[in-house]
Amino acid sequence: MKRNLLLMMLIASMTAMANVPLKIVRGEQDTVYRAKHNIVAVTEPGNIAKIEGEQVKVYKTGAFGKQVVLKPGENVIEIVVENGKKTARKKLQVFLSAAPASKPQSAELVAEKLAELQYFETTDGAYLQYGDGGDRLGGSKMGYLSPGIVLKAVESKGDLYKVELSQNRYAYISNEYLLPTSRAVKTLNTGSWSISNQGKYDRVSISLPDRLPYRSWTQLDPTTIYVEIFGAMNNSNWITQRGDLGMIEYVDWRQTDSDVLCAVIKLKSAYSWGYSVSYQDNNLVIDVKHTPGLKLNGLKVGLDAGHGGEYPGAKSAIGLTEKEINLDMVMRLKGLLEAEGAQVVLTRDDDSDISMSDRKKVFADAGVDIAISIHNNSGGSPFAEMGTSTYYKHISNRALASCMLGRLLELGVRNFGMTGNFNFSHNAPTEYPNVLLEVLFMSSLPEEELLADPEFRQSVAEKALLGLKDYLSKVAASEESADVR
Numbered sequence: 001m002k003r004n005l006l007l008m009m010l011i012a013s014m015t016a017m018a019n020v021p022l023k024i025v026r027g028e029q030d031t032v033y034r035a036k037h038n039i040v041a042v043t044e045p046g047n048i049a050k051i052e053g054e055q056v057k058v059y060k061t062g063a064f065g066k067q068v069v070l071k072p073g074e075n076v077i078e079i080v081v082e083n084g085k086k087t088a089r090k091k092l093q094v095f096l097s098a099a100p101a102s103k104p105q106s107a108e109l110v111a112e113k114l115a116e117l118q119y120f121e122t123t124d125g126a127y128l129q130y131g132d133g134g135d136r137l138g139g140s141k142m143g144y145l146s147p148g149i150v151l152k153a154v155e156s157k158g159d160l161y162k163v164e165l166s167q168n169r170y171a172y173i174s175n176e177y178l179l180p181t182s183r184a185v186k187t188l189n190t191g192s193w194s195i196s197n198q199g200k201y202d203r204v205s206i207s208l209p210d211r212l213p214y215r216s217w218t219q220l221d222p223t224t225i226y227v228e229i230f231g232a233m234n235n236s237n238w239i240t241q242r243g244d245l246g247m248i249e250y251v252d253w254r255q256t257d258s259d260v261l262c263a264v265i266k267l268k269s270a271y272s273w274g275y276s277v278s279y280q281d282n283n284l285v286i287d288v289k290h291t292p293g294l295k296l297n298g299l300k301v302g303l304d305a306g307h308g309g310e311y312p313g314a315k316s317a318i319g320l321t322e323k324e325i326n327l328d329m330v331m332r333l334k335g336l337l338e339a340e341g342a343q344v345v346l347t348r349d350d351d352s353d354i355s356m357s358d359r360k361k362v363f364a365d366a367g368v369d370i371a372i373s374i375h376n377n378s379g380g381s382p383f384a385e386m387g388t389s390t391y392y393k394h395i396s397n398r399a400l401a402s403c404m405l406g407r408l409l410e411l412g413v414r415n416f417g418m419t420g421n422f423n424f425s426h427n428a429p430t431e432y433p434n435v436l437l438e439v440l441f442m443s444s445l446p447e448e449e450l451l452a453d454p455e456f457r458q459s460v461a462e463k464a465l466l467g468l469k470d471y472l473s474k475v476a477a478s479e480e481s482a483d484v485r
């Protein structure tokens with residue numbers, strides 16, 4: 001009899017457990033090295049959740065959690081969820097250990113002098129970086145280079161070559177973009193320049209006897225594009241402007257080192273709409289885009305939904321993926337833009353996996369006027385509101401990032417900040433203004449609750465639309481005041 005009762009109780013408690021879902025999402029490790037330990041779990045909305053006996057908030061998504069402070073050694077953390085008389089219970093056993101002894105430094109990557117100097121030619125996709133450092137987004141980019149440019153390697157370090165750009169300037173480049181060549185680089189004299197209006201852009205063409213490496217940047221106040229050509233000595237006695245120009249006010253040059261020539265391209269407008277630098281034969285060609293119509297009607301807008309396919313991006317406690325949230329926001333923004341007459345170019349419109357270089361190619365081939373990448377963030381405390389943020393690389397895109405952030409903050413979310421010189425792949429192109437939005441944090445429970453709400457996602461799209469309109473108005477106002485002067 002006693003035995004039967006026990007069995008019945010056991011069955012009853014198992015049934016109860018089966019009826020109240022409880023899934024641990026974070027905090028189930030055996031061994032940790034930090035006393036502050038985050039626990040995130042998911043049940044059904046409306047249930048009561050307790051961690052270590054203390055009731056915690058259950059979000060509308062069903063997610064809940066708490067930061068517990070572990071004592072050294074073994075810890076047992078009890079997690080209970082209740083729905084009326086039904087209960088589910090889990091005990092986590094977490095061992096707080098002293099920090100592991102740091103691993104002996106793996107054989108330091110000692111820069112080895114190459115036995116003899118070597119020459120390499122750049123291939124498609126090559127880019128220079130300033131130093132040999134890096135983070136998960138790679139080293140700080142100096143800029144992309146056309147194929148067929150000869151570089152002299154002076155050192156190798158891991159996958160990188162240190163290359164000599166001119167007698168005093170160096171950069172680093174990944175060996176995946178280099179092929180050995182028997183051609184050697186020399187310091188070269190520049191030939192004539194021509195400047196012409198090609199309809200949608202102005203073109204500066206500088207003739208050279210061979211392809212030389214270069215780097216470019218935009219400076220503000222007044223807005224000016226600089227292109228340094230390494231290994232070049234000025235011998236250009238003809239800088240000819242052919243006809244009226246749309247965007248360029250004038251072109252000038254400086255010899256900034258005995259073997260570095262800098263092209264100076266002053267713009268008429270305070271706002272640059274992008275430029276490209278490439279080679280046509282041995283002519284260095286700089287195409288500077290004209291200001292497009294400053295209305296959404298007719299504007300070609302590139303929208304990029306981060307991640308996709310096999311790459312879900314960040315995952316929330318209840319299992320929402322960043323790729324689906326990003327795409328949902330992009331599709332909503334697309335609808336709003338098209339309703340205003342804009343032409344929208346998407347890098348993906350389904351759950352497909354597309355590489356960064358293919359995404360950029362989509363925008364470049366379509367000739368977008370402006371581009372917005374949408375991602376959602378991850379990290380920090382799961383229990384805090386982390387906030388919204390925008391990102392740019394080139395200073396000329398700061399105003400766009402600022403307009404976007406201003407509108408996103410109207411959602412009543414925290415300000416996570418605006419980041420410049422950001423090394424994200426989609427912030428690198430100089431061909432069109434671009435910005436990255438990291439709307440909210442997938443990993444934050446209060447923000448997950450917002451992201452899970454379709455109405456909130458619609459509001460995000462509406463704010464992004466307003467941010468873009470603000471930017472166009474800002475440019476238009478600046479053009480008008482320039483006309484008055």
Ligand SMILES: [Zn+2]
Pocket residue numbers: 306307313314322375376377
């Ligand atoms: Zn992402």
